[in-house]
Amino acid sequence: MNKLSREAILKLHAGIYLRGDTLAVHTRKKMIVDGELKKDSAYDTVKINDTSDTSFKKALAEAIKLKEKHNEALVPANYHSRKQGKKSITKGTLKECLDMTFKKQWENGNNQANIKIYMRDILNYFPPTITLAQMQTDAHYNGFVNYMKKTIEERPTNNLATFNNRTTNHRLSVLRETFREAISKRMLEQSKLLNPDVRVRDMGWSNLHVIESKSKKPISREDEVRLMELAYANDDVQHADAMQFLINGLGIRLQFEFFDPQFNIDCIDYKNKTINFFRHKTQQWSGDLPLNDIAYRICVKYRETAIAHKSRKLFPNVTVRSMRTFFEKYGKLLEIKNFTPYATKHTFITRLCETKTPVKVISKLAGISIETVLKYYAQETPQALREAVNSINDSNIVSFIGHNSKELIK
Numbered sequence: 001m002n003k004l005s006r007e008a009i010l011k012l013h014a015g016i017y018l019r020g021d022t023l024a025v026h027t028r029k030k031m032i033v034d035g036e037l038k039k040d041s042a043y044d045t046v047k048i049n050d051t052s053d054t055s056f057k058k059a060l061a062e063a064i065k066l067k068e069k070h071n072e073a074l075v076p077a078n079y080h081s082r083k084q085g086k087k088s089i090t091k092g093t094l095k096e097c098l099d100m101t102f103k104k105q106w107e108n109g110n111n112q113a114n115i116k117i118y119m120r121d122i123l124n125y126f127p128p129t130i131t132l133a134q135m136q137t138d139a140h141y142n143g144f145v146n147y148m149k150k151t152i153e154e155r156p157t158n159n160l161a162t163f164n165n166r167t168t169n170h171r172l173s174v175l176r177e178t179f180r181e182a183i184s185k186r187m188l189e190q191s192k193l194l195n196p197d198v199r200v201r202d203m204g205w206s207n208l209h210v211i212e213s214k215s216k217k218p219i220s221r222e223d224e225v226r227l228m229e230l231a232y233a234n235d236d237v238q239h240a241d242a243m244q245f246l247i248n249g250l251g252i253r254l255q256f257e258f259f260d261p262q263f264n265i266d267c268i269d270y271k272n273k274t275i276n277f278f279r280h281k282t283q284q285w286s287g288d289l290p291l292n293d294i295a296y297r298i299c300v301k302y303r304e305t306a307i308a309h310k311s312r313k314l315f316p317n318v319t320v321r322s323m324r325t326f327f328e329k330y331g332k333l334l335e336i337k338n339f340t341p342y343a344t345k346h347t348f349i350t351r352l353c354e355t356k357t358p359v360k361v362i363s364k365l366a367g368i369s370i371e372t373v374l375k376y377y378a379q380e381t382p383q384a385l386r387e388a389v390n391s392i393n394d395s396n397i398v399s400f401i402g403h404n405s406k407e408l409i410k
Contacts, residue, residue, distance in 0.1 A: 009060070015070075016063045021048050023063040027070035042070040092187030094135065095128035098174075101181040113283060118174045121148065132182050133192040141194060141205060144171075165208035172205050179203055218347040219247065223336050231330060239326040241298050242315050246344035248295040249275070251366035254341040256280035259320050264312035268299050275299075279367045286367060349377040 017024045023046040029039070046063045049055045098119050106115040125147045126135065134140075148168040182188035190196055194204025219227075224247070231240035245252075252258050257280055267277045273296050274288040291299065302314045309316040323341055331339030345366070352362045353373070362377075363370045 013060070013064060013067070015067055016060070019045070022046060023048065023059050025063050025066045025070065027067060027074060029071075029074040040074050042074060044070075092132050092182045092185075093129050094126050094132060094178075095123065097132055097178050097182045097187060098122065100185070101174075101178045104181065105177065111283065113280070114170070115174060118171045121151065121171055122175065124151075132179060132188040136192055136194040136204070138194070145208065165210045169207040169210065172207055176203055176205050179205070217338060217343070218350040219336075219339070219343050223334060223339075226334055227330050227336075230333065231326075236326065238315055238318055239323060241301065242318050242323060243326070243344060245295055245298045245314070246341065247347050248292050248298075249348075250286070250289055250291075250295075251345040251348045251368075252277065253280060253345060254323060255320055261311070265299070265303060265306040265314060266312060270299070270303070282367060289365060346377060349373065353377060 015026050015028075017026070025044045025046065026041065027043075028041045044063075044066045046059045046066065048059045102112075102115060102119065106112050109115075122144075125144050126140070145168055148171060152164075152167055179188060179193065183190055190198065195202070228240055228244070231237070242258075246254060246258065252263075257263055257277060260278060260280065262278050268275050268291075269288065272288070273291050275286070275291055275295075276288050277286050278284075279286055299314065305316065306312050306314050327340055327343075330336070349362060349366050349368075352365065359370050359373050362373050366373070368377075
């Protein structure tokens with residue numbers, strides 16, 4: 001058997017090569033390990049004792065056995081070659097797949113704080129060790145949706161016991177993204193999904209229907225004055241001043257910004273009358289923004305109190321719960337409908353709109369998108385509509401027509 005004949009035989013045995021008087025055995029493997037692509041290899045040689053066909057065949061048999069040993073050593077029982085295609089690589093558990101997806105998609109994003117909350121709610125319902133395949137039932141989907149509804153309604157911060165499907169949809173979105181990532185890492189089979197049809201993007205874990213909420217009403221100037229008078233008369237001064245700060249203080253959110261431990265008098269530049277605070281929704285600092293006279297006077301009024309307290313907060317004696325109680329109490333006393341802390345941010349933005357502040361400026365001051373300003377906050381009041389149409393009046397044309405509108409209507 002000549003060299004060409006031997007090389008032809010070796011073509012039938014991938015990874016075994018003729019190198020002079022030896023056979024080289026080289027094995028390369030690509031594997032999915034805990035959802036990550038790993039590469040490994042092994043190398044050995046077998047000596048061919050002489051030029052006889054018998055020695056070659058003996059060396060080849062030994063090389064084939066080495067190749068088999070390589071495959072066993074490089075591919076433990078719980079791993080699978082990428083060439084196995086549709087087979088599931090591992091039985092991915094919910095916890096490990098959530099962590100894997102978070103690390104890849106959300107860890108360095110602006111929304112990571114919210115994602116962690118969504119993941120916590122998911123793991124509070126599903127056992128961390130449940131596999132993604134085991135979750136693919138109508139009972140699990142419906143059970144999670146009902147659990148979220150009950151959980152949100154009973155949260156201490158939800159005084160009105162309201163439920164918005166959008167809140168649950170955020171959690172469902174995290175689950176769907178986790179399923180997609182697991183499928184791409186072969187930790188979940190497409191065929192195991194609640195709806196395995198590749199044309200169905202929600203995979204059976206569909207969002208709940210969301211009814212667009214009606215535009216919130218801002219606090220009227222009249223109600224604001226009535227409330228301040230009554231609150232001051234009842235010695236609810238701190239809570240009334242805190243409310244004023246929320247109305248005038250750049251749309252600061254009550255729970256996540258006003259009561260954020262990072263938010264204290266160190267955020268206030270008393271010399272330049274500016275404030276720089278951490279915005280929870282965007283996960284970014286606001287940058288130095290100007291304070292109006294009302295907000296600045298409140299900052300000055302409570303400065304000494306804040307310095308004396310270890311938290312250095314403007315209102316160290318005011319809590320989330322006491323503020324909610326304040327709004328509920330005076331809303332009932334003064335018969336102000338839908339009077340909640342959320343109305344303060346809406347009032348701040350609506351009043352800017354009423355003063356014809358450019359939308360880009362409102363977006364910057366309030367820390368929200370231009371689209372959000374236009375969709376939810378800019379109110380088309382009758383007065384604004386009247387002023388708009390009157391703004392294009394031309395006095396010369398009015399006099400030319402020559403009618404007195406008051407005389408026309410009798």
